[in-house]
Amino acid sequence: MCDLIYTIAIDRKGEFLQRNLAKLLVSSIVRSGFSGKILVIHNSNDKLFLFPREQVKEESIDFDEVGDLSVEAIWSLKHRLVNILLENSWQRLIFFDADCLVLKSLDPILNAQWEVLICREPGQSIVESQFNCFLSDSEMNTLKCDGINSGVFGVQRGVAEDFFRRWSASEKSVERRRRLCADQASLNRVILDTNYCLFDCGPLVSMPYHPGIKSSNLRQRCISHFVGAVGQEKLRAAFGLFMGTYFFDSRLTLFNLLES
Numbered sequence: 135m136c137d138l139i140y141t142i143a144i145d146r147k148g149e150f151l152q153r154n155l156a157k158l159l160v161s162s163i164v165r166s167g168f169s170g171k172i173l174v175i176h177n178s179n180d181k182l183f184l185f186p187r188e189q190v191k192e193e194s195i196d197f198d199e200v201g202d203l204s205v206e207a208i209w210s211l212k213h214r215l216v217n218i219l220l221e222n223s224w225q226r227l228i229f230f231d232a233d234c235l236v237l238k239s240l241d242p243i244l245n246a247q248w249e250v251l252i253c254r255e256p257g258q259s260i261v262e263s264q265f266n267c268f269l270s271d272s273e274m275n276t277l278k279c280d281g282i283n284s285g286v287f288g289v290q291r292g293v294a295e296d297f298f299r300r301w302s303a304s305e306k307s308v309e310r311r312r313r314l315c316a317d318q319a320s321l322n323r324v325i326l327d328t329n330y331c332l333f334d335c336g337p338l339v340s341m342p343y344h345p346g347i348k349s350s351n352l353r354q355r356c357i358s359h360f361v362g363a364v365g366q367e368k369l370r371a372a373f374g375l376f377m378g379t380y381f382f383d384s385r386l387t388l389f390n391l392l393e394s
Contacts, residue, residue, distance in 0.1 A: 135291070137170035137244060138224035139163055142215070143232045144177050144208045154369055155232040157182050158376050160190055162236040165380050166356075173222060175215060193218055209317040210305060212284070216298040224291060231285035233360040233368055237353055237379050243288070248333035250297060251288030252325060254280040256336055258346055260322055267309040267316060268323040282325060284318040285359050286339060293330060300324045343371070353379060 143156035156174055160182065163172055168189075174182055175193045182192055195215075212229055219227060228243070228251060230236075243251065258281050260266065261274050265281035289297045304327075305320035313319075325332070340355040341347045343362035352358055358375060360368045381388045 135223050135225040137168075137226045137228065138173060138222055139168065139170065139228045139230060140173040140175065140219065141230050141232050141234075142175045142208075142211050143182075144211065151365065151369060152176070152232050153178055153182065155372060158372050159230060159232055159234055159236070162376055162380070163230075163240075164189060166236040167239050168236070171222070171224065173219075175211070175218060191222075206313075206316055209284070209315070212317065213298050213301045213305075216295075216302075219298075220294070226288055226290050227294060228288035229286065230357070231359060231361070233363070233372065234285065235358045235360075235372055235376055235379070236356065237358055237375070238356050240356055242338055242356060243333070243335050246333045248288070248331055249290045249293045250325070250330040251286070251333050251335055252321075253283045253286040253339055254334050254336040255283050255341070255344070256280060256347060263312065264315045265319050265322045267311050267313050267319045268304060268307060269310060269319075271310070273326075277326075280336070282318070282322050283336075283339075283341075283359070283361070284315075284321045285361060286335060286357065287321065297324070297328075297330070300328065343368075 141156050141159055143152035145152045153176060156176065160172055160174060164187065172190045173193060174190065175195060176182065177195050179194065183190065260277050260279050260281040261269065262281060266274065269277070301320055301324050304323045305316050309316070338356040340352045340358045341361055342352060342358065343360055345362055352375065360372055363371055
């Protein structure tokens with residue numbers, strides 16, 4: 135069985151932002167040299183790509199299946215749609231938010247040994263509001279680790295059902311403080327409560343728009359995650375980085391073709 139990367143692109147009617155971000159992401163994964171399978175779960179009646187790609191499978195779900203279209207509910211789909219994920223054949227499953235790009239080979243992740251892949255936000259304490267709604271008062275005073283971003287994670291097949299079951303149950307539990315980014319906070323809760331073999335890919339991920347993280351040398355990282363950017367600003371930034379990474383040459387061939 136091969137590795138499977140998946141993403142989720144849910145747009146409200148008449149909108150195309152998540153769909154277009156997902157298309158950039160998928161193209162970047164393919165161009166990075168990834169040889170496994172790619173799954174895109176979206177709620178559009180139209181295919182992402184005009185011409186089918188052997189690596190890429192699209193799973194369309196309708197609005198009734200999505201239900202709540204609030205941001206928090208959409209974020210939770212990454213573990214709520216576990217039945218779709220388990221129907222596919224894979225050895226390891228990796229999730230990227232649609233607002234990510236893969237800029238170079240994923241071998242540092244694929245060659246590592248892990249049961250669960252996590253992405254810690256450097257310098258962002260787990261007790262901060264985007265991670266902490268399921269932490270106890272004691273943990274708020276004692277935990278010193280960085281929080282885990284739920285926009286990039288992975289799981290090995292052998293522990294996947296246990297992992298997703300725990301994640302879903304944790305998110306449904308009673309919060310200890312203001313419920314914010316509950317999908318992310320509950321992932322942090324799961325990692326605290328288990329002993330999975332972990333690999334932290336945080337050093338491989340840049341977050342150029344994150345207000346609390348200073349990112350530099352974007353193209354030296356495997357992945358760029360545009361968390362913090364909003365709407366068309368996010369799409370413009372992702373498009374620019376994608377084109378600069380995969381279509382740049384010193385002769386500006388593509389530019390000269392367009393502007394001849």
